Amino acid sequence: MADLGYRTFDSDNHYYEAPDCFSRHIESRYAEMAITASQRADGEWEVKVGDRPYNFMHVKFDKTNAPGSMYEMFKAKRDNPDLSWGDAYTTENMLPAYKQPDARLDLLDSQGVEWAILLPTFGVSVEEYMVDDVEQTYANLRAFNRWLEDDWGYVHQDRLFTPPLLSLLEREHAIEELDRVLEAGARIVHLRPCPWGGEGRSIADPYYDLFWARLNEAQIPVAFHISDLRYGDLAVRMGDDPAANVREMSAFQWAFLHGDRPIMETFGALLYGNMHARFPDLNFLSIENGSDWVHYLLTLMDKKKGMARFGPWPAGRPAGRMSEIFKQCCFVSPYPEDDVEALTDRIGASQVLFGSDHPHPEGIADPNSFINLIANRPEPEQRLIMRDNAATLFKVA
Numbered sequence: 188m189a190d191l192g193y194r195t196f197d198s199d200n201h202y203y204e205a206p207d208c209f210s211r212h213i214e215s216r217y218a219e220m221a222i223t224a225s226q227r228a229d230g231e232w233e234v235k236v237g238d239r240p241y242n243f244m245h246v247k248f249d250k251t252n253a254p255g256s257m258y259e260m261f262k263a264k265r266d267n268p269d270l271s272w273g274d275a276y277t278t279e280n281m282l283p284a285y286k287q288p289d290a291r292l293d294l295l296d297s298q299g300v301e302w303a304i305l306l307p308t309f310g311v312s313v314e315e316y317m318v319d320d321v322e323q324t325y326a327n328l329r330a331f332n333r334w335l336e337d338d339w340g341y342v343h344q345d346r347l348f349t350p351p352l353l354s355l356l357e358r359e360h361a362i363e364e365l366d367r368v369l370e371a372g373a374r375i376v377h378l379r380p381c382p383w384g385g386e387g388r389s390i391a392d393p394y395y396d397l398f399w400a401r402l403n404e405a406q407i408p409v410a411f412h413i414s415d416l417r418y419g420d421l422a423v424r425m426g427d428d429p430a431a432n433v434r435e436m437s438a439f440q441w442a443f444l445h446g447d448r449p450i451m452e453t454f455g456a457l458l459y460g461n462m463h464a465r466f467p468d469l470n471f472l473s474i475e476n477g478s479d480w481v482h483y484l485l486t487l488m489d490k491k492k493g494m495a496r497f498g499p500w501p502a503g504r505p506a507g508r509m510s511e512i513f514k515q516c517c518f519v520s521p522y523p524e525d526d527v528e529a530l531t532d533r534i535g536a537s538q539v540l541f542g543s544d545h546p547h548p549e550g551i552a553d554p555n556s557f558i559n560l561i562a563n564r565p566e567p568e569q570r571l572i573m574r575d576n577a578a579t580l581f582k583v584a
Contacts, residue, residue, distance in 0.1 A: 315414075380476065541572050
């Protein structure tokens with residue numbers, strides 16, 4: 188374990204869900220629309236979204252691969268082309284800490300981590316399957332959030348912060364569930380990176396102001412974790428499978444349809460939508476979307492704001508440079524393979540969040556070893572990134 192002399196705030200931790208995370212609390216009238224999981228005779232799981240097969244990722248209910256093992260898997264794949272991602276899964280790797288809050292606190296203690304944002308593994312990847320059905324979407328998100336309240340709670344001992352899943356697919360449903368989870372104690376909420384609502388509007392359209400105003404008043408951060416927005420029509424036009432498993436997507440899909448583009452367009456919509464001026468206590472967190480896109484986005488937005496001076500600004504034209512506004516309300520948790528020091532130079536240490544992605548294979552096995560990515564920064568900047576930025580957002584320091 189990396190010894191920093193203080194305990195940290197990990198902004199990108201994950202749990203593994205129970206098989207009934209969407210079906211346990213589904214309202215009876217929506218039972219046939221539920222996301223369900225059933226175990227086959229061979230021990231593998233079959234997941235359906237209503238009556239549609241789900242295949243975006245291999246779902247891990249009872250076995251997984253080891254934290255930080257992705258690169259070893261890539262090496263093994265080079266030597267054994269027939270190897271599949273699931274070949275590394277074992278039940279021994281599925282620790283109680285990935286399923287239970289008290290066990291997770293014990294694990295964090297052993298890692299030198301004080302606080303963590305805990306996000307779904309499977310749950311963030313299902314909304315795209317339901318975008319054509321408002322009732323199915325919200326019935327399943329409500330059910331998931333109630334499961335989350337059962338198994339983890341939105342806050343556990345003021346150390347684990349687990350965001351409920353929300354959606355702007357339909358305004359009134361969004362506000363109703365937001366009000367419910369805030370009343371239940373949520374301290375952070377999640378929206379998938381997606382620049383539009385479900386009603387032909389930007390998510391920053393004043394039409395949604397009642398939703399954003401509630402978050403602003405409560406000073407609740409909004410997390411955008413990499414999710415399932417896959418731009419299926421473009422994939423088809425490029426000859427790719429729009430429903431490919433995430434581990435089996437083409438290089439074009441990885442590069443242009445998954446990850447960078449959704450979060451750039453989402454932050455672009457929020458910032459051009461003048462959200463910071465309208466809701467100055469709102470903070471937006473990019474979690475596990477990488478950071479290579481940040482420099483390009485800020486340069487692009489500064490330039491195109493000027494080019495659009497004669498265009499429409501439904502919520503008012505933002506005052507000042509977009510790159511400076513970004514630094515006032517947007518936080519980024521980078522990938523461990525990113526140039527984190529360059530990111531810090533671009534947006535400032537105050538806007539960078541340490542995130543390990545533990546216990547996922549693409550994450551860091553020893554979370555606090557993230558410090559090695561910012562080894563050349565002054566110690567006060569390191570502490571901001573490793574602890575104080577997130578602790579301030581959650582008012583726990």
